[in-house]
Amino acid sequence: MPASVIVLMYHSVLDDPHDCADSIGIGNIHGTYVFRKQMEFLARNYNPVSLEDIRLFLSGQKAMPRKSVALTFDDGYADNFEVAAPVLTRLGVPATFYLTVDSVKTGTLPWFCHLRHSFAKTRKKSWIDLLGRSWPLEDEAARAEAFCAACESLTQLSGDSQQQALRAVERDLNAEPLVRKKNLMMTWEQARRMCQDGHVLGSHSLPHPNMTYIADKDLNYELIESKREMEDELAMPVVHFSYPAASLTGSSTRRTLAATKQAGYLTAVTTTPGLVNNGDDPLALPRIGAPRDFEEFQWVLQSVPLVLSS
Numbered sequence: 001m002p003a004s005v006i007v008l009m010y011h012s013v014l015d016d017p018h019d020c021a022d023s024i025g026i027g028n029i030h031g032t033y034v035f036r037k038q039m040e041f042l043a044r045n046y047n048p049v050s051l052e053d054i055r056l057f058l059s060g061q062k063a064m065p066r067k068s069v070a071l072t073f074d075d076g077y078a079d080n081f082e083v084a085a086p087v088l089t090r091l092g093v094p095a096t097f098y099l100t101v102d103s104v105k106t107g108t109l110p111w112f113c114h115l116r117h118s119f120a121k122t123r124k125k126s127w128i129d130l131l132g133r134s135w136p137l138e139d140e141a142a143r144a145e146a147f148c149a150a151c152e153s154l155t156q157l158s159g160d161s162q163q164q165a166l167r168a169v170e171r172d173l174n175a176e177p178l179v180r181k182k183n184l185m186m187t188w189e190q191a192r193r194m195c196q197d198g199h200v201l202g203s204h205s206l207p208h209p210n211m212t213y214i215a216d217k218d219l220n221y222e223l224i225e226s227k228r229e230m231e232d233e234l235a236m237p238v239v240h241f242s243y244p245a246a247s248l249t250g251s252s253t254r255r256t257l258a259a260t261k262q263a264g265y266l267t268a269v270t271t272t273p274g275l276v277n278n279g280d281d282p283l284a285l286p287r288i289g290a291p292r293d294f295e296e297f298q299w300v301l302q303s304v305p306l307v308l309s310s
Contacts, residue, residue, distance in 0.1 A: 003064040004305060005054055005276040007269060008290040010075045013084040017292075020059040023178055024077065025111040030188075030292055037085050038290070038297045043067060043091040046301065050094040051200055053238050055267050058282045069301065070276075071095040072269055072287060074106050074204055074242055078183060081190040089197050097194060098204035098269075099186065100225045107183045110208045111166045112151055114178045119147040122173035123296035129153065130165065151212040155244070156213035158206070158222060188233045195234060202240030203227050203265075211243055211256045219256065223263035241283075257283045274303060 010030060014020060021110065030038075042048060047065040054070055056062035071078050071088070076099035088095050093215070103110050127135045127146055130153045135146035153221035154165050170177065191201055203226040205211065211219055230238040241260055243251035251271045252260075260283050261266050268280045274286030288304060291297045 001038075003057075003066060003068065003278070005031050005057070005064060005068045006301065007054070007070045007072060007276055007287045008286040009076055009269075009271070010046065010073045010084070011175050011293065012061055013079050014119055015083070019186065021108055023180070024184070025113075027292075030290070034292065034294050034297075035084065037294050039087050039091055039093055039295075041298065042301070043093055048093040051202070051269075054276055054285070055282055056279060058276075058278065067301075069298055071162070072242065073097045074244075075110060075208075076100050076186045076191075078186050078190065081186050081194055085194055085197065086198060088199070094199060096200040096202055096240055097164065097186075097191075098202045098240070099191065099230065100204045100206070100208045101229050102207045103185045103250065104191070105229070107185050107187070109178065109180070109184055111154060111162060112208070114166060115150055115154065115169060116147055117178040118170050118173045119143045119150070122236075123173040123175075124153065124173055125245075127169075127172060130168075141149060150256075155210040158209040158214050158218045162207055162209060164190055173196045176195065187275040192234060197234065199228065200240060201234060201238065201243060203230055203238055204242045205244050208244040210245060211259075212251060212252060212253045216255075219259050220263070227263060227265070239264065239266040241265045243268060243270050245271040252284055263283050 008080055011028040013030045013032055013035045015032045017026055017031050020029060046067045046069045048066045049070050051070060052060060057064040075097060080097050100110050124137055129135060129149055135149060136142045137146060146273050150169055154162055157165055195201060205222045206226045227238050245251040267285060268284045269287050272286045273288055275286050293299055
């Protein structure tokens with residue numbers, strides 16, 4: 001059977017995931033202890049590879065060893081540098097980190113973190129969405145459903161229109177704004193140090209819209225401008241991209257693939273589950289969300305290639 005690669009998707013790594021449950025989201029955070037165990041298991045039993053290795057594999061320029069696994073991190077949180085990268089560097093495990101450029105520039109969390117915080121903290125009993133639909137907010141499950149509905153609306157916007165919609169929802173919910181004593185986003189200096197340590201940085205757009213839903217002019221601007229700003233800050237080519245999703249199913253289409261190629265990217269990862277196989281489009285690479293539990297992580301690495309290849 002031809003070699004295949006598991007590409008794992010991470011977001012945040014914190015000592016106490018509950019500390020940012022109402023902003024980054026508990027489902028997006030791996031505990032430091034579990035993450036360290038996962039990486040030690042990976043380094044002992046598998047072959048960690050980079051996105052550049054995958055690119056060369058798909059172009060026929062490099063063979064891929066059995067049990068190859070690549071790591072990716074979306075959004076650009078500061079803990080990627082402070083917590084995850086030291087573990088990876090110590091173990092010699094490469095990773096690709098995709099930055100939400102506007103959030104790195106401003107030091108503010110992405111829009112969906114502010115949105116999650118508002119739904120978690122509001123005292124309102126219901127909310128009327130941008131389409132005029134009423135959503136109850138009386139328990140955690142109802143708030144989660146309303147939050148997803150709001151995400152589906154805001155992720156289809158970009159730039160000022162997205163920020164204006166966010167402000168409107170925050171006003172409707174009348175919740176205290178999200179204020180953190182510590183900057184939770186990576187800085188450009190930290191990003192440069194990660195490059196020096198051998199990790200790869202890629203773009204995750206400017207403000208994190210779903211690229212499949214925004215207009216052509218916004219799509220091209222997101223791809224080109226985020227790439228340009230990262231290259232100016234890092235003084236190196238940026239050729240890897242991660243399609244933001246944020247609630248809506250699907251993060252890439254033929255239109256986005258064509259635009260990504262035109263902008264000069266060589267690889268792009270999606271949120272579509274699956275393995276990377278020989279012959280795949282390097283601008284539409286599938287990924288698997290990394291489990292937050294260690295035993296489930298082991299099961300995924302051992303079983304998923306057999307399940308998906310059968």
